[in-house]
Amino acid sequence: MENVNKKFTLVGTTDSHDMELISKPALTFWQDAWRRFKKNKIAVVAMVVVFATLIFAVLSTIFVPQSAANNFNPDQVQVYKNLPPKLGNLNIPGWNGDFTTPGNTLSSNVYQDQKVPEGTSYILGTDNLGRSLAKRTIVGLRISLLIAFAAILFDIFIGITYGLISGWVGGRVDNVMQRIIEIISSIPYLVIVTMLGMLFGQGVTSIILAIGMFIWTGIARQVRNLTLSWKEREFILASRTLGESTFRIMIRHLLPNMLGVIIVQIMFDIPSVIFAEATLSAINLGVKPPTSSLGSLISDGISSLQFYPYQLAVPAVVLCLLSLSFFLFGYGLRDAFDPKSSED
Template sequence: MHNQDNTPVADELKNLSPDMFAPASESSIQDNEKIAAPSLSFIQDSWRRLKKNKAAVVSLIVLTIMIILTIAAPIVAPHDPNVQTVEFASLPPKIPGIGIDGLNGTQKIGETRVDKYAEKGVPEDQYYIFGTDSLGRDLLSRILYGTRVSLIIAFVAAFFDLTIGVTYGLVSGWCGGKIDNFMQRVLEILSGVPNLVVVILMLLVLDPGIMSIIIALAITGWISMARVVRAQTLKLKNQEYILAARTLGESSIKIAFKHLIPNLSGVIIIQTMFSIPSAIFFEAFLSFIGIGIPAPTASLGTLINDGYKTFRFLPHLMWYPAAVICILMISFNLLADGLRDAFDPKMKD
């Protein structure tokens, strides 16, 4: 018979002593049960993921700077955007201390480059960073004020998305049945009317301007938000925690604010961010074709329209406002993509 005492395990057991065993202290047990990673809320976790998206972070910084500049336009703008200085009309851009052609106040006429500031007798201490238009108005000041007008219209459109669109979608999805069927037929009728037709009808009733554009966006701009919110509400209202809340007698309004809207917040924010550049483009399109913001009020669309007329001779009048609207559109879309990935990482797949 094999002697069990000669096994390596038996030898190790002989070497054990009572001193090697000690009761576990309460502090060591608590340390073992601690969560290694910090507990993060939904917003904190989304912000952590958003910071990893470099394009979205850069877009957020760019948009923040542009919004601050437009809000502070009365302070930042070097000149009154509507004051006409005819003797200084059609001046090229000039930045002090920079000798690069196109930014030093010179303009190529034929085969020679002419200093337009010296030719028109502009004082040495006076310059226009983005140049002036055909009426002598400072282009930089008009871009600042025009961007503010475009952003106001865009944020008002986002406000209507949040109020009308979210409310309509929640009611339609929550009620279901005949009510949902009727509300969706109304949406189909409204979506069948183009925004341009609505604006033209508004111009027959109201004067051309910001109000008519806002009303046109208010009539049809929230439809996409309503459809997205309705689809998500139909999916959420059969979840266990919603059924439990209804069983406990919670009112529909309380369920909407306590359960539905918090779970829909990611979708709502993403859809709102995508609606802002659409509204900016819509306003610029209307102003470009001449039925948007009336003169002399500046907007990005009117500035592009004015620059388009003299593009061959004064290209800077169109390039600068076009660059601003491109930066706005790209930044909002990149930020919206980043927010979509941050709020719902599964959408990457």
């Protein structure tokens, strides 16, 4: 009987060793996370918006100083106040200077009615003191981001450290530290803002301290829970057996494994801080005038909403787009670092 095995030839490999080789190169944790993140197109767009906004906020300090947005000429208020948006000499509806002023039924060119010098235009209009809304929104964006990232430093230095110590030590120490977090979380931060305002004066410093005193509790709980889980893993026990110090284990082994969760939590905390600042400004506990933030601009726009709705719409749209970008970026990072989270 003819041997049928001679009629078939295994192609593509020369021996059994070649059959066991992995065709794709091994990916690191960060490379694998980036590969998953790129598949989420909305998150990629949000990331581009976030980084573009941060770069713009930094570069705007050169072209739009804070004094240019705050100062105004008291003798020229009647000429420049409450001007509608206008984009040069282009006749684009909504950006041509036409607006129905209070007391009139027909729209007219406000720039001509108030005798604004020829060639002068404001792309986003002006406020009731004649200050450019575009410049004040840029400065407000800068101040809001400054408050957000300064408050996030409390997350990084206090929250992570507190959570690591609480989870690593455990026992009664952990129990006491968690009760302290519960006490802090139960205090209304409006009370703290009011007290700090009386102590330091109304301004950016008071807002940063008030929000920072509460924002770190969330990430501290997450880091503590992760530490309780990770400290029982084999590689941590091996490090302790080899005599590595606690600090070295936390820095070299615990933190790298928690970094994904920490980054995602920070991305979620940033828009929360921005909204908190906006809320404080809406009840006159925000930044001190004439300094503007997105919250203070929204607060000022609410008072003139009935007659000049664009003064509220401009900062409100910027705030919503910025917060939405951070949230979508955070969700994209969460799904990239933890693929199971997108299935829940």
